[in-house]
Amino acid sequence: MDNPHFNSPPITRNMIGKRVPRSEDAKLLTGRGRYLNDIDVEGQLHACFVRSPAAHGRILKIDTSVASALPGVHLIWTSADIESQCAGMEAQFSADGCLPMTMPLLAKDVVRYVGEPVVLVVADSRAVAEDACDLIGLDLEDLEAVLDPRASIQGGPVANGERPDNVGIRGHASFGDVDEAFNNAAHVVSALYHPGRVAAAPMETRGCLADYDWAQDRLKLWVSAQMPHYVKLCLNLYLGFDESRCEVISPDTGGGFGQKAHVFPEEMLMPLASKHLRSPIKWVEDRRENLLAGSHAHEQFVTIEYAANADGRITGVRTHALVDGGAYHMPPQTMAVESWCTAAVTPTGVYDIPATEYVYEAAVTNKCPMGAYRGVGYMAGTLARECLMDDLGRKLNMSPFDIRRLNVVPEFPWTNPQGIVFDEGSWLETINVLEEMVDYPAFLKRQAEARKAGKYLGLGISVFVESSGESTGMLKAHGMHEIYHDTATVKMDSSGSVTVTSGLNSQGQGHETTLAQVAADVLGVSFESIVVDAGTSTKGAYGSGTVGSRAGVIASGCVNRAAYAIREKLVAVAANMLESSEDDIVLENGMASVAGAPESQVSIADVAMAIYWDESLWPVGFEPEMEFTKAWDTSRPMFSNGGHAMIVELDPATGFVNVEQVFSVEDCGVMINPTIVEGQIRGGVVQGIGLGLFEQLVYDKDGNLSTTSFLDYQTPTMDVSPPFEIRHLETPSKISASGVKGMGESGLIAAPAAVLNAVNDALAPFGSVLYELPATPEKMMRAMQGLVDLEGPEPWSKLWERAGVEPRESGSMETA
Amino acid sequence: MTSTSSSDRIEIDVEINGRRRAVVVNARDTLADHLRNDQKLTGTKLGCEQGVCGACTILMDGAAVRSCLTLAAQGDGRSIRTVEDLSEGSSLSPLQEAFKKHHALQCGFCTAGFLMSATELLESNPSPTRDEVVEALSGNFCRCTGYQTIVAAVLDASEQIGNANG
Structure with missing residues (x-):
C-alpha cells in the first residue's frame, strides 16, 4: 500500500548539512534547563518504595503499622490496595513464539527479583518516605532463585509461575539452503559470545510527577520518558483514565538511551496515588534503584557458526540467541525483542551470505527485567557476526579487511536471505576507508616493533548496517502487523515566524536545532525565525517514541510534510502577488521571488501577513489555513551503515586495556547537522567501550545485585575515553526528507565488536581468544596465561529439539 | 556531644x-x-x-x-x-561558549558539574595541558558525549580567556 504520508516533498538544502550550534545549549549551560526533579507543584508529596531484598520469595507478611504512625506519612500501599484498580501491565512481542507476561505494579504474593517494588510510601518529603520504608517489616519465605538462563531455558525450577517453562520467547526460521552450505563447507567456524549485563544508566534517573485535579477530572503527568504518548495511552489501558483528560509532559531529559522507552510500575502508581490523596506526588529514584530496577540490557549468549568455501566465502550462517530476560516482560519492550532481533535481523549484516538459519530464545530468570538500551539485539548480533569474521580471517590467514572485502555485498539493491531489501549503501567503501584511515601497513609495523619491546597493541574493526529509523516499513518487512504513528505540526504566524511541534521528544539529541534546520529549508525562512517544541507535551503532535534511531528521520519527515503544506500556501499567494506562475516561485532567505526575475520579489513575512489579513491578495478559491499537522512514515525499510576501527594497548603487567584511538566511518545519508551526528557517534562508541571493557552488572549466587553504585558499575570516564577520527560517507535515502537516515544507535551497535577484535589482536602473541565482554583486567590476566573460560556452544541437535524442528545432520563438524 | x-x-x-x-x-x-x-x-x-x-x-x-x-x-x-x-549578564562565559561551540553537551544533565570542575581548574591553572584537563575532569561522568569535545572545549576556553587577559 502506498499511502500519501509515505511521500517526501523535495527540499532545497541550505541549513540542512550545516554545523549549526544548538539552540538548546544556552539554557542547559546556565542551569536553566528544567528537568523532572526541577519541577515542583504546590503541595506536592514524595514517594518512595520498599523494594524486594530477595531474588525470589513468597510474601508472608508486610507490617506497615509502625511506618503508618510516623508523622508526615500519608499513604502506604501494598498490592492488596491497588489490585482492583490495575491487575498489572501485560506485554507481548509480536514475533512467533512470544508469550505474554504481566508485570504487577507492586509485587503480589511473590517477589521475583531484587529491587522489585513491593510497598509504596507517600510522605511529606523523600526523607520521611525513606524513613518510613525502613520501618516496614517484610517477611519472606525463600524460593529457589533461578539465575542461570542456560539452565532455566531447559525447564527446572520456575522463575515466574506465569511462564512455567521459563520461556519468554522461542522460535526458529531458516532461509536458503543452510544444510547444503554446511554439508559442503570447506571451513566451519563457530563460537559462543557472551556480552555482559549492562544498564543504560542515563545521568538523570527515572522519575515522574503526577498531579490529579479532581475538580476538573484532569491528570497531568510529568515524566522522564522517551515515549510520552505511549505513557498516556497506558494511563487509559492500565488505569482507565480518559486520554483526553490526561496530559503527559516531557521536560528536559537527562539521557534515555532506551531505558526511558518503557512504562514502569512506578509511573502508573503515581497517578493512582495522586487521585487517591488528591495531592500532587513526585517520585524520583536514586542511582541504586536505577541500577537495581531501571531495566537491564544486552546480556545474551549468542552462538554463531559460518560455513565457508575454500576461499573463505561464507555460504551459510547459523545463529542461536539466548537472552537472560529477567523476571518479567518490561512493557512494551519485552525480553523477546533482544534475542529475536539478534537472530532474525543481524546475522548477514553487510555480507553476501545466501542462507541463514536461527533459533531465538528468552529465558525467564529472577533478575531485573531486560529492557531497551541503544542497539537492542543489534549490538549482540553485530558482536557475534564481526568477531567470528575475525576468527575466520585468522584461520585463513587473511587480514580483517580482506576477509570482509571478500564477503561484502558487491552491489545494490541487495536482498538478504530473509527477503529484506537494502536499497543502497556504501558497505565496501566503508571497509576501504577504514583501512586507509588506520594506515594498516604502518600499524602492522608499529605492532611488530611494540611486541619486541613487550608492548601489546591490537587493532579491531567492526562494520555494521542498521535499520534507521525504525518504521512501519521495517515492521512490515519482518511480517509484523503493527504500525508507527508520528506527526508534526507547523504553524506560521502572520508576521512570518514559525512554530514547529514534533511528537518525538529529545533526551539530548538536539531536535530543537535539527528540526528547525529542516523547517527553515522547506519554508525558505531563517533558522532564527523558527521555534521548535519537540514533544514536550502530548497536547502537541503525536509520536511513537524516540527510539530505534528514528527521531531524525521520522520527525524530519513529518516536519517536511507539514511545512510543505504551508509552503504551498505561501507559493500560491506569492504567485498571485507577483503575477507569476506558482511553478516559478522560489522561497529562500525569507523572500518569495520569481525564478529568473529576482527583482520581482516579496518578503515571506508580507505573504504571511496577506494570508492572515488581506483577502484582496489571495488567488481565487484560496483557503487560508497556516497550521498543518501531517504524518510521515516509510513504506520500506531504510538502512544506514558504517564501521569503527580501534587501536588498543594491553598492559601486560596489569591486564588493563587502553583504547588509544578510534576511527569511525558513518554513512547516514544526508546529514542534517554533522556536529550532532558526530556527537552521537562518539557517545555511542564510548558506551560501547564501557560495555567492552568496564561495565558489568554482577549478581551473586543468591541473586543479589553486587553493583549498585557508580563505584561498582563503572561507566567510562574521561581518562579512559579515546580521541576520534570520523569520516562521513553519503549515500542518500531515496524515500526520506532530503535523503537523511537515522544513526543514533550505530556507535553502541558496532563498537563492542571492534573492542573485542582489538583485544583479541593484542592477545595474539599469547595464543588466546576471548569471547566474553567486558574484557576486564582479571580476564586479560588469565588470557595472557592461556586461560580463557570457554563455554561450548550447545549442539544444534539440542536447539532444534527445543525449537520443535526436525533434527538432521548439522554439518557443524570441523572439516578443514 | x-x-x-x-x-x-x-x-x-x-x-x-x-x-x-x-x-x-x-x-x-x-x-x-x-x-x-x-x-x-x-x-x-x-x-x-x-x-x-x-x-x-x-x-x-x-x-x-x-x-x-x-x-x-x-x-x-x-x-x-x-x-x-557563571554567565555574565545575559551572555555566556567563555567556558560556556566553548562548550556550545564544541558540542560538549548533549542532554545537559552532567554539564553543570563539568563547568564547575573546569572553572576550578582554569582559576588555579589558566593554561592546562590536555593531560591536566583529563586529570581534573575524570571525576565527572558524562553518558552522552564520549568526552573528547569536553576536553576540546576546556582547552579552547583556556586559550580564549588567556587571549582576553592579554
Whole structure:
C-alpha cells in the first residue's frame, strides 16, 4: 500500500548539512534547563518504595503499622490496595513464539527479583518516605532463585509461575539452503559470545510527577520518558483514565538511551496515588534503584557458526540467541525483542551470505527485567557476526579487511536471505576507508616493533548496517502487523515566524536545532525565525517514541510534510502577488521571488501577513489555513551503515586495556547537522567501550545485585575515553526528507565488536581468544596465561529439539 | 556531644553566588538539597547521591566539592558558587561558549558539574595541558558525549580567556 504520508516533498538544502550550534545549549549551560526533579507543584508529596531484598520469595507478611504512625506519612500501599484498580501491565512481542507476561505494579504474593517494588510510601518529603520504608517489616519465605538462563531455558525450577517453562520467547526460521552450505563447507567456524549485563544508566534517573485535579477530572503527568504518548495511552489501558483528560509532559531529559522507552510500575502508581490523596506526588529514584530496577540490557549468549568455501566465502550462517530476560516482560519492550532481533535481523549484516538459519530464545530468570538500551539485539548480533569474521580471517590467514572485502555485498539493491531489501549503501567503501584511515601497513609495523619491546597493541574493526529509523516499513518487512504513528505540526504566524511541534521528544539529541534546520529549508525562512517544541507535551503532535534511531528521520519527515503544506500556501499567494506562475516561485532567505526575475520579489513575512489579513491578495478559491499537522512514515525499510576501527594497548603487567584511538566511518545519508551526528557517534562508541571493557552488572549466587553504585558499575570516564577520527560517507535515502537516515544507535551497535577484535589482536602473541565482554583486567590476566573460560556452544541437535524442528545432520563438524 | 534528630534545624550564614544571607536548614539535608529545594538553584544536579558522578559539583571557597556529600550545615561561613553564577549578564562565559561551540553537551544533565570542575581548574591553572584537563575532569561522568569535545572545549576556553587577559 502506498499511502500519501509515505511521500517526501523535495527540499532545497541550505541549513540542512550545516554545523549549526544548538539552540538548546544556552539554557542547559546556565542551569536553566528544567528537568523532572526541577519541577515542583504546590503541595506536592514524595514517594518512595520498599523494594524486594530477595531474588525470589513468597510474601508472608508486610507490617506497615509502625511506618503508618510516623508523622508526615500519608499513604502506604501494598498490592492488596491497588489490585482492583490495575491487575498489572501485560506485554507481548509480536514475533512467533512470544508469550505474554504481566508485570504487577507492586509485587503480589511473590517477589521475583531484587529491587522489585513491593510497598509504596507517600510522605511529606523523600526523607520521611525513606524513613518510613525502613520501618516496614517484610517477611519472606525463600524460593529457589533461578539465575542461570542456560539452565532455566531447559525447564527446572520456575522463575515466574506465569511462564512455567521459563520461556519468554522461542522460535526458529531458516532461509536458503543452510544444510547444503554446511554439508559442503570447506571451513566451519563457530563460537559462543557472551556480552555482559549492562544498564543504560542515563545521568538523570527515572522519575515522574503526577498531579490529579479532581475538580476538573484532569491528570497531568510529568515524566522522564522517551515515549510520552505511549505513557498516556497506558494511563487509559492500565488505569482507565480518559486520554483526553490526561496530559503527559516531557521536560528536559537527562539521557534515555532506551531505558526511558518503557512504562514502569512506578509511573502508573503515581497517578493512582495522586487521585487517591488528591495531592500532587513526585517520585524520583536514586542511582541504586536505577541500577537495581531501571531495566537491564544486552546480556545474551549468542552462538554463531559460518560455513565457508575454500576461499573463505561464507555460504551459510547459523545463529542461536539466548537472552537472560529477567523476571518479567518490561512493557512494551519485552525480553523477546533482544534475542529475536539478534537472530532474525543481524546475522548477514553487510555480507553476501545466501542462507541463514536461527533459533531465538528468552529465558525467564529472577533478575531485573531486560529492557531497551541503544542497539537492542543489534549490538549482540553485530558482536557475534564481526568477531567470528575475525576468527575466520585468522584461520585463513587473511587480514580483517580482506576477509570482509571478500564477503561484502558487491552491489545494490541487495536482498538478504530473509527477503529484506537494502536499497543502497556504501558497505565496501566503508571497509576501504577504514583501512586507509588506520594506515594498516604502518600499524602492522608499529605492532611488530611494540611486541619486541613487550608492548601489546591490537587493532579491531567492526562494520555494521542498521535499520534507521525504525518504521512501519521495517515492521512490515519482518511480517509484523503493527504500525508507527508520528506527526508534526507547523504553524506560521502572520508576521512570518514559525512554530514547529514534533511528537518525538529529545533526551539530548538536539531536535530543537535539527528540526528547525529542516523547517527553515522547506519554508525558505531563517533558522532564527523558527521555534521548535519537540514533544514536550502530548497536547502537541503525536509520536511513537524516540527510539530505534528514528527521531531524525521520522520527525524530519513529518516536519517536511507539514511545512510543505504551508509552503504551498505561501507559493500560491506569492504567485498571485507577483503575477507569476506558482511553478516559478522560489522561497529562500525569507523572500518569495520569481525564478529568473529576482527583482520581482516579496518578503515571506508580507505573504504571511496577506494570508492572515488581506483577502484582496489571495488567488481565487484560496483557503487560508497556516497550521498543518501531517504524518510521515516509510513504506520500506531504510538502512544506514558504517564501521569503527580501534587501536588498543594491553598492559601486560596489569591486564588493563587502553583504547588509544578510534576511527569511525558513518554513512547516514544526508546529514542534517554533522556536529550532532558526530556527537552521537562518539557517545555511542564510548558506551560501547564501557560495555567492552568496564561495565558489568554482577549478581551473586543468591541473586543479589553486587553493583549498585557508580563505584561498582563503572561507566567510562574521561581518562579512559579515546580521541576520534570520523569520516562521513553519503549515500542518500531515496524515500526520506532530503535523503537523511537515522544513526543514533550505530556507535553502541558496532563498537563492542571492534573492542573485542582489538583485544583479541593484542592477545595474539599469547595464543588466546576471548569471547566474553567486558574484557576486564582479571580476564586479560588469565588470557595472557592461556586461560580463557570457554563455554561450548550447545549442539544444534539440542536447539532444534527445543525449537520443535526436525533434527538432521548439522554439518557443524570441523572439516578443514 | 549533642545528638541530632531528623527534624532538627540549624541556622547558617552562607554566601551563595555573591549574596550573603542567614538561612535555616534541615540538619539532615545535604548542601545539594538546600541549593535545589530551599534556594531553588536547580542548575546543580544529582546524578548518584553517592559522590561518584560529579554532577552536583559546586565551588566552595573556590574549591570543587560534591554538594551531595556535603551537609548544608557545612556551608556555614563559606562562599558558594553554582552554575547559575557563571554567565555574565545575559551572555555566556567563555567556558560556556566553548562548550556550545564544541558540542560538549548533549542532554545537559552532567554539564553543570563539568563547568564547575573546569572553572576550578582554569582559576588555579589558566593554561592546562590536555593531560591536566583529563586529570581534573575524570571525576565527572558524562553518558552522552564520549568526552573528547569536553576536553576540546576546556582547552579552547583556556586559550580564549588567556587571549582576553592579554
